[in-house]
Each structure stands twice: as C-alpha cells, then as structure tokens.
Amino acid sequence: xxxxxxxxxxxxxxxxxxxxxxxxxxxxxxxxxxxxxxxxxxxxxxxxxxxxxxxxxxxxxxxxxxxxxxxxxxxxxxxxxxxxxxxxxxxxxxxxxxxxxxxxxxxxxxxxxxxxxxxxxxxxxxxxxxxxxxxxxxxxxxxxxxxxxxxxxxxxxxxxxxxxxxxxxxxxxxxxxxxxxxxxxxxxxxxxxxxxxxxxxxxxxxxxxxxxxxxxxxxxx
Amino acid sequence: xxxxxxxxxxxxxxxxxxxxxxxxxxxxxxxxxxxxxxxxxxxxxxxxxxxxxxxxxxxxxxxxxxxxxxxxxxxxxxxxxxxxxxxxxxxxxxxxxxxxxxxxxxxxxxxxxxxxxxxxxxxxxxxxxxxxxxxxxxxxxxxxxxxxxxxxxxxxxxxxxxxxxxxxxxxxxxxxxxxxxxxxxxxxxxxxxxxxxxxxxxxxxxxxxxxxxxxxxxxxx
DNA sequence: GTATGTGAAAGTGTTCACAGCG
DNA sequence: CGCTGTGAACACTTTCACATAC
Numbered sequence: 001x002x003x004x005x006x007x008x009x010x011x012x013x014x015x016x017x018x019x020x021x022x023x024x025x026x027x028x029x030x031x032x033x034x035x036x037x038x039x040x041x042x043x044x045x046x047x048x049x050x051x052x053x054x055x056x057x058x059x060x061x062x063x064x065x066x067x068x069x070x071x072x073x074x075x076x077x078x079x080x081x082x083x084x085x086x087x088x089x090x091x092x093x094x095x096x097x098x099x100x101x102x103x104x105x106x107x108x109x110x111x112x113x114x115x116x117x118x119x120x121x122x123x124x125x126x127x128x129x130x131x132x133x134x135x136x137x138x139x140x141x142x143x144x145x146x147x148x149x150x151x152x153x154x155x156x157x158x159x160x161x162x163x164x165x166x167x168x169x170x171x172x173x174x175x176x177x178x179x180x181x182x183x184x185x186x187x188x189x190x191x192x193x194x195x196x197x198x199x200x201x202x203x204x205x206x207x208x209x210x211x212x213x214x215x216x217x218x219x220x221x
Numbered sequence: 222x223x224x225x226x227x228x229x230x231x232x233x234x235x236x237x238x239x240x241x242x243x244x245x246x247x248x249x250x251x252x253x254x255x256x257x258x259x260x261x262x263x264x265x266x267x268x269x270x271x272x273x274x275x276x277x278x279x280x281x282x283x284x285x286x287x288x289x290x291x292x293x294x295x296x297x298x299x300x301x302x303x304x305x306x307x308x309x310x311x312x313x314x315x316x317x318x319x320x321x322x323x324x325x326x327x328x329x330x331x332x333x334x335x336x337x338x339x340x341x342x343x344x345x346x347x348x349x350x351x352x353x354x355x356x357x358x359x360x361x362x363x364x365x366x367x368x369x370x371x372x373x374x375x376x377x378x379x380x381x382x383x384x385x386x387x388x389x390x391x392x393x394x395x396x397x398x399x400x401x402x403x404x405x406x407x408x409x410x411x412x413x414x415x416x417x418x419x420x421x422x423x424x425x426x427x428x429x430x431x432x433x434x435x436x437x438x439x440x441x442x
Numbered sequence: 443g444t445a446t447g448t449g450a451a452a453g454t455g456t457t458c459a460c461a462g463c464g
Numbered sequence: 465c466g467c468t469g470t471g472a473a474c475a476c477t478t479t480c481a482c483a484t485a486c
Contacts, residue, residue, distance in 0.1 A: 013455060022428040023410060030385065030409070041467065047305040049410050053467090061469055069463045070466045087435030092429070106327035112408065114422050117385065156434055157427065164251065180437060183423060183429040184338035187333065188251070188459055190243060191272045195278050196433050198426035201402060202328075203337050206314070207243040207307050212417050213377055214308030216401060234477065260444060274445090275479055282447055290485040291444045 012062045018060055019085045023049055023084045032075050041072035094116045094155045096179075098170050099162035100125040100140050103185060107161055108136040121153050126166075147177040156193075171195070233283045241280055244270055246303045262293035271288050313338045315376045317400075319391050319423070320360050320383035321346040324406060328382055329357040342374050347387070368398040379403045379416075 023032060031037050037044075042053040042060075049056075058065055060073075063085055067073045083089040086141045095113070097104055097120050108120055123139055125131060130161045149155070158174040160182060161169055167186030174182060175194045182197045184190060190197050246382055248269055252258050262358075263274040263281075270277075279384070281294075290296045304310040316334070318325055318341050329341055344361045346352060351375055352363045362370060380393040381388055381403060388407030395403060396415045403418045405411060411418050 015455080017432050018429045019425075020430070022425040022451090025428065026408060026422075026425065031404060048412075048414055051385055052457070054459095055455095057468060058456075058470080065469065067468050069468045071464070072467065074363075076313050085432065087431040087438075093431060093434075102332065103327075104331055106324075106330070109323055109327070110423070111323065113427075117430075118424070119301065124481085157430065161438050181434050183426060183430075187247060189248065191269075192271050195432055198430055200421065200423055200426065201247075202331070202421055203333050203339070204240075204247065205244040205404060205421065206334075206339050206402075207246065207297040207309060207337075208239045209378065209404075209417055209419060210314060211242070211306065213314075213402050217308075230474095236477080264445080273479065276477095278445090278447060279478075286447070290446045292486070293445065310449050317468095 008129075010062065016062065018058050020051070021086060023086075023108075024056070024059075025079070025086065027182035028075055028079045028082065031076055033077055037075055039072045040075055040078075042067075044072070064183075064213055074099055092119055094119055094121045094153055095157040095159055096120070096122040096124065096146070096150060096155045096174075096184075097159040097161060098124045098143075098146075098174070099160065100127075100130050100135055101161065105135055107159060107185065108138065112171065118157070120159070122149050122155060124149075126162075143173070146173055146215060150179065152176045155179070160184045160186050165189045171197070228274065235241040236276055237280050237283065241272070241276075242303060242307060245277070245280075246300070246307065247301065249296055249300045253300055258292045258296055261296055261299075263288075267291070280438075287355075309338055309366045314378055315340055315374055316378040316380055316404075317341070317343040317371060317374075317376045318344065318382060319345045319349075319364075319365070319367075319395070320358055320381065321351050322382065322426075326356055328380060328406065329359065339378070341380070343376060343397050345370075346348035347383075347426045364394070367394055371400065376400070377402065381407050383406045383407055385409045392418070 009095050024045065027045065032038065042056040045057050046053045066078050066081055080089065095118055097107060100123050104123070108123065109138050113120065120138060123135055123138050124143050124146055125140050126143050130140050157177070157187050158179040160170055162170050164187050166185065167188050170188060171182060171184070171193065182195045184197050184199045187197070187201050187203065222363045236240055238307065245266065248266065252261065263277040267277050268292045287299050287302055301310065316339055318328060320346050325344070329344065341359060344359050345364050345367055346361050347364050351361050354355060354361050361425055383391050385408050388405065388409050388410060392405070392411050392414065401416050403416045403420050405420045408422050408424065410420070
C-alpha cells in the first residue's frame with residue numbers, strides 16, 4: 001500500500017473560528033479605517049485585543065503564512081485574507097427574520113448588519129395583523145410562505161426573535177426550509193438539529209457578571 | 222508550624238460561571254414554570270442543553286452536593302441554589318445605560334431585563350438635545366451627572382450603547398464612577414481595566430457562521 | 443436498582459522558546 | 465536584529481468509570 005504524504009493540516013480549534021478570527025477582523029478593520037498603521041505585529045494586535053502574541057501567531061498559522069519576519073503583518077493584506085477565510089470577501093449574505101415584535105423590529109433597525117454584508121431581506125410573523133405591513137422597508141410575510149421566500153430570495157441565514165415558547169418550532173421550520181445558520185435571540189437552548197446556531201441572550205451575560213459582583217461585595221464585609 | 226487542613230477547593234473553570242450556570246438556571250426556570258417536572262437527572266438536563274451528564278454533575282459539584290443518588294436533583298431546590306450562587310436570590314440589580322441612540326432605545330425597551338431582576342434606572346447621552354427627555358419612562362441625563370447618579374441610584378452595572386469611537390472613553394468614565402460590571406454593545410474590544418466586561422456583537426456571531434456556510438458551499442462543488 | 447459525586451485518564455487549547463527568514 | 469512560524473511542554477477542561485448513597 002502506497003502512503004501519500006498529505007500536508008499535516010492540524011485541526012483548527014473551534015474557538016479560533018467562533019471568537020478570535022472575527023475579533024481580529026474587527027480590530028484590523030478599525031485600524032485600516034483609521035489609517036494609522038500599515039503594518040501590525042502580533043504583539044501590537046495582541047495588546048489591543050488582550051491576547052498573547054503567540055496566540056495570534058498560532059491562530060493565523062492554521063491558515064497560512066501571512067507575516068513577514070522582522071516586519072509583522074500587512075494590515076490590508078491580512079484583512080483581505082481574514083475576510084476570505086470567513087466567507088465575507090465581496091459578497092452579501094441574505095437573512096430572514098422571524099418574529100416582528102419589539103425585539104424583532106429593533107433587530108431590523110440595527111445599523112451594523114448591512115455595512116458588514118448582512119442584509120435582512122424578509123420578515124415573518126405568525127400574527128395575521130402584522131402580515132402585509134412593512135417594517136424597516138421590508139414586508140412582513142406569513143409563516144406559510146417561509147420555504148418559498150427563502151428559495152426565491154436566496155436566503156442563507158435565519159434570525160429568530162420569537163418568544164421562548166415558539167422558538168424551537170420556528171427553528172425547526174427554518175431548518176426544513178433549508179437554512180443552515182441561525183442567529184437565535186430567543187432565551188432557549190435549541191435542540192441540536194441541522195443548522196448551526198449562535199445564541200444571543202444579554203441576560204445570561206448579566207447573570208455571569210453578578211456572580212463576580214457578589215464575590216466582591218462579600219469580600220468587603 | 223501547624224497546618225490546618227482546609228477543604229481542597231478546586232478552582233472553578235471560568236466557563237462554568239460565564240456560560241453554563243446561567244444556562245442551567247434558564248433551563249430549570251423554564252421547567253419549573255411549566256411545572257412538568259419535580260426532579261431532574263443530570264442526564265435529562267444534559268439532553269435539553271446539549272451537554273454531557275458528567276459535565277453537569279462535575280459543574281454542580283464545584284458548589285456542593287445538591288443531588289440525591291438514585292433520584293436526581295430537585296428542580297426547585299437546585300434553582301434556588303443556582304440563583305443564590307449567581308447572586309440573583311431576592312434582589313434587584315440597578316443598571317445605567319449610556320448612549321440613547323437607536324440601539325440604546327431598543328435596549329431600554331427590552332422586556333427581559335426587569336423580570337430577571339435587572340432594572341435600567343438611569344440613561345445618559347452626550348447630546349444636549351436628548352438630555353431631559355424621557356425614554357421608556359427613564360429620564361436621559363447629562364454625562365457630567367454620571368458619577369453622582371450612580372451613587373445616588375445605587376447602580377452596579379453599566380450598559381454601553383455608544384458608537385465604537387467613544388466606547389473606550391465611556392467605559393473609562395463608568396469605571397471612574399465605581400462601576401465594576403459592564404455590558405458592552407459597542408463593536409470594540411475594550412482595554413483591560415477595573416470592570417468586568419461582557420461584549421455583545423451579533424455581527425461577530427454571524428461572521429463565525431459564514432465560515433462554516435462557506436465550507437459547505439465549497440464541498441458541494 | 444438508579445443516578446450522584448469524583449479521582450484518574452483522555453482530550454483540547456495555550457504558552458514557551460527558538461530556528462529561520464526578511 | 466526583529467518578528468514570524470511552529471514543535472514541544474504545559475495548562476486547562478471534559479469524559480470515563482466506578483465506589484457510594486439513597
């Protein structure tokens with residue numbers, strides 16, 4: 001049996017994709033826009049992000065060799081490379097939002113999606129009174145049109161902004177319609193299904209901070 | 222020298238506090254409200270949260286022994302214990318929001334803070350045109366009143382909803398005013414300071430998902 | 443019998459430290 | 465000579481597996 005020597009591609013830790021690369025991108029974008037710096041070292045980038053220099057070099061090394069020894073990284077080049085890796089280079093991702101209540105409306109009005117290439121192109125609600133109206137310029141549709149609209153509008157990402165009680169069922173419907181990525185604002189942990197899901201719950205974040213606040217309170221006594 | 226044998230308290234991993242305990246609490250609250258279950262096993266809880274049973278037992282064991290062998294955990298009792306650990310038992314946390322723009326207004330209208338014991342009791346903006354008006358029943362104040370209001374209103378948590386460009390400086394002002402916990406909606410990574418900070422940026426979450434979406438797209442070709 | 447609590451083993455992620463390139 | 469890229473060492477986290485308690 002002949003063994004072909006494939007380049008030993010090490011597994012990329014999840015946290016690199018899920019947390020750090022997007023943060024690198026965010027920091028570099030800012031540097032680039034401010035136009036202060038043409039090159040950046042792992043040390044510098046680490047300082048602005050509270051990571052070790054080694055961490056940053058290691059993370060980037062999973063995807064290639066972008067730096068120049070003795071010089072650091074070219075900001076523009078690294079930026080482009082990160083956008084490419086994350087699937088953000090020269091393209092737009094279309095999103096469908098479900099649940100046009102207070103939270104849903106706020107999400108539709110959030111100003112940072114579009115400039116980053118994420119566009120909410122459709123909205124859905126189960127309440128007939130809301131269907132047909134427009135929110136942030138987008139017509140609210142009936143849930144029964146979910147599947148068709150997702151195909152027609154070439155939607156790849158779903159946003160869930162419904163109450164906890166209906167969230168799991170809405171996620172199921174999105175998955176049935178072929179959605180593979182969901183941003184979930186409902187306060188539940190969805191059952192594992194087909195789609196990749198990212199949860200947003202500010203209350204959970206507050207609840208972890210109160211743990212530490214409580215500790216400090218007590219140590220004062 | 223006499224050695225006192227203190228119980229070997231193992232360090233609690235950060236992720237237990239920062240992620241899992243609040244999720245346990247959220248899931249148990251829901252179970253309790255639905256009233257379906259009086260007891261729950263680590264296996265059951267794990268299934269609803271996509272964690273292993275061992276993980277849950279280990280996490281809880283850092284704080285004591287709450288379960289009964291052969292029976293599992295009493296939902297109500299565990300719920301109370303978790304609330305106690307996280308500093309949520311019979312108390313309210315007061316919060317101050319800075320930045321009454323579109324995002325800030327949406328946060329002030331978010332319906333899940335108050336029922337969980339988190340109350341926005343003051344709002345601040347640097348724009349004189351906004352100062353004096355009310356948003357969601359809360360008067361908007363001048364930034365120069367930050368420190369005094371935080372003392373007077375017994376505020377422990379800050380919420381930052383200003384643009385990236387002023388976020389770091391606002392965080393500094395909150396820290397100067399004695400704030401030890403901040404929920405940061407601005408798209409920056411703050412420099413390490415006195416306060417504990419939790420960041421919320423839905424764009425980062427989307428950007429990690431597109432990485433995987435892109436992979437699937439390519440494997441189809 | 444059944445499910446917890448927990449040391450020990452396995453697995454995963456981070457830091458070290460230095461060879462090597464610009 | 466400075467800073468990257470990277471194996472190797474280290475640190476941390478999760479899972480295993482079983483003695484223990486109800």
